[in-house]
Amino acid sequence: MSTDSRPPGYELPLLLLLGFRSLIDDLHAELARQGHPDVRPMHGFVFQAIGTQGTTAAELGRRLAISKQAAGKTIAALEALGYVARGTDARDARRKVVHLTGRGIDCLQRSARIFDELRRAWAAEIGEQRLNELEADLRRVAPSDASRLLEAPGWFGSATGPPRD
Amino acid sequence: MSTDSRPPGYELPLLLLLGFRSLIDDLHAELARQGHPDVRPMHGFVFQAIGTQGTTAAELGRRLAISKQAAGKTIAALEALGYVARGTDARDARRKVVHLTGRGIDCLQRSARIFDELRRAWAAEIGEQRLNELEADLRRVAPSDASRLLEAPGWFGSATGPPRD
């Protein structure tokens, strides 16, 4: 046996990133075809974080581990695109409840369907069982706290770290 | 059999991203401990693209699929941190050859070693064979063009797309 027949470790993150990018790129190419050309990869996470219940800027910031100001800016951008709308809260005059519009819900539902199709395509390529194993393995090694995923934009390049407020 | 026992498709990209983030976060935590606290996730890709041979801003931009201006800015930032240095090319007065400094090479070598250790940690968790399979599967489904990976920063959030020049 050779003393080191293992692949170099740097390949693993590359493969994970390429796989992620591949899925996200395919998703958004298909979303664009289905009438959502201006939605960005980040927006999907935001839609998910808003959910069907609606939320507020401060709460969104906490869920995404970004500052409430950043959350507010994102909400404003999404509002301008017609994906979310803001209402008021009768019980708390400070809060402005953000909820998905019909267009936002349509985008969210189409995303779910497209992701299912993409997963089926992967399963067709490597086999359902291997794909199940791949997911199971990743669940074991990846931290399960699915929040703080939206640090992704910024996290990659900037040095500031998570917000203080 | 149930009509749909498969996991929802949206989980796959999440797992890939979490896995990637986990590796990169661990890498940079360890790099910080080993004397490189100010290097960013993106920089590793840049170091890799510069290589031991050195390169130029325009060529770096092509390798990373970013504009030469963006490449120039990144080089300037890395130069300020002491990781790269710029020299001239005797054969072509236009070109300014960028090469890694001793510190840059040190960082690159430590990164490689840390990635190997992280891979061993994953192998200890899920088994060497499963990890090999995971990598093999990802190689099949992920596009192999390892360039255009540095679109990552920006790609996630912005809408501009790849550069024209």
Next chain:
DNA sequence: TAAGATAGACAACATGGTTGGCTATAATGT
């Protein structure tokens, strides 16, 4: 030698992040 292509730099702008400061409203303690 003139025309075109390339390298690098500067300015201006967009996006998405952060911090700091501000006002309005709610919650809490004395």
Next chain:
DNA sequence: ACATTATAGCCAACCATGTTGTCTATCTTA
């Protein structure tokens, strides 16, 4: 009941990373 504290949302300023457009200097080529 009232004063304090905490929270929600917003505005301005800044940083980091991208883009485009424009400019000059230098090869390369017809």
